[in-house]
Every structure is written in C-alpha cells, then in structure tokens.
Amino acid sequence: MKKLFRLALVSSLSLLCFSCYYDELYIEEIPEIPEGQIVSFNDDIQPIFIQEGKDCTACHDASVANPDLREGRSYNSIFPDYVIPGDGENSEFYQKLPGIDHPISVGFVLSVDEIALIKGWIDQGAENN
Template sequence: MKKSIQLLLIGSLISFNLSCYYDQDIEFPEEEVEIPDDQEISFRTDIEPLFSQSGKDCTLCHNGSIANPDLRIGNAFNQLVPDYVIPGDAEGSELFQKLPGNNHPIDAGFVLTNDEIALIRGWIDRGAENN
C-alpha cells in the first residue's frame, strides 16, 4: 500500500513537471522600415502589385463583390483614394490602419512584411499619387 502511494506520488510529480513545459522560442518583432526620401514609390509598380501577390492575395476577398474596396489591378486606385486613403496621412488612412499585419478586421491568413507596409505608408505620406 505504501509503495503504491509512493509510485502514485512520483507519477503525479513527473506528470506535473512535464505539463509545465514552456516553449523558449521568442519571436522578436521586426523593426520599422523607413523608405529613403530619394526612393521613388509608384502606385502602379510598387503598391498595386502588393494587393495580388501569390500567397498574399488581398483580391481573393477585395474583388468588387465580397469586400470593399476592390483592390484588383486597374480598379484599386479609384477605389482607395479618397475613401480609404487620405493623401499625406498614412496613420489617418483606413487602408493603412487595416492592412494585414496592422489591424485587419479578419484573419487574412497572411501578414504584409514591414518592407511592404513601409512602401504603402511612404506612398500615402508622399501624397498617394496615381503614378
């Protein structure tokens, strides 16, 4: 009887210790990226393609029928400015606030990289031109 209680106690302690395993992997957030002032940012070549990348395709939902705005190539600029983008004010622009990786209202299944977010921020802060 004494031996079975000891075995039960030892088994319980082992189980307790194993259940307290803690994963030591720590993810550090990426640092904010700054786009150099002399780097041109083009809506057509830098920004619009971000919305339909393989594996990060915003247009699966933002396609003119499921969710607004329509981010398909050829439609995106007129859908974004001025309703979702305030030229010169990325922080105040709904597009920037709701990017996957910032505060997208649903789990998009992906996030944009800091470089991609910085490009969008730079484009908006520099006037959100249709170039």
C-alpha cells in the same frame, strides 16, 4: 475551515495562473522609406495586392469586401475614401493592413517592407503613378 482554506487556495492559484496571460500581436517597427525614393502605385503598391500567397483580391474584389483591389480598379476604389494624402498614419487604408489591424481570415500578413511601401506611398501624396 480546511475546505474554505482549500477553496481559497485553489481560487488564488487559478486566478494567479490565468491572470498572467498576455497575448498581444507583436508588430515590428515599420521602417521609413529612404529620402528621395519615389513609391509608384503601379510598380510598387499594386503588385502587393496580387502577389501569390497573399492575394488581397481573393476577398477585395467588390463582391466580398471593399475596397476593390483588382488591377485597374484599385486606385479609384481606395482613393479618396480610404486614404488621406500625405498622412499614412491616419489613413484608414494603412490602419487596416494585414499586420496592422486587419482581420486575417486567410492567414497572411504583409511584411514590414510592404507596409512601409504603402505608408510611404500615402505619405508621398498617394499619387496614381
């Protein structure tokens, strides 16, 4: 009887300790782009893809993973297959950003401001400007 009690006690404690584990990626709330601010693909979005330490083109260069985010190729690669103009929230490109739901094999995420710019650009119609 004592062995059964010990077994039940150890099992219960183990279950209690391991069932309380909670691991969820915390994502800060994405800020809205201020009304009247125009987000430019060439000036605001493309530089995000090639910045030092967060070079998206290390993988997204058409040889490893699509879409191809290299300068001069990125817009045609993401539009219209990955973007729903005017609907950033439901665009695959936005949903797969590092920091949202992207396999982060290179160990970086985009800042909430960078994510907001990309979402804002899509929400503004995803123009090639």
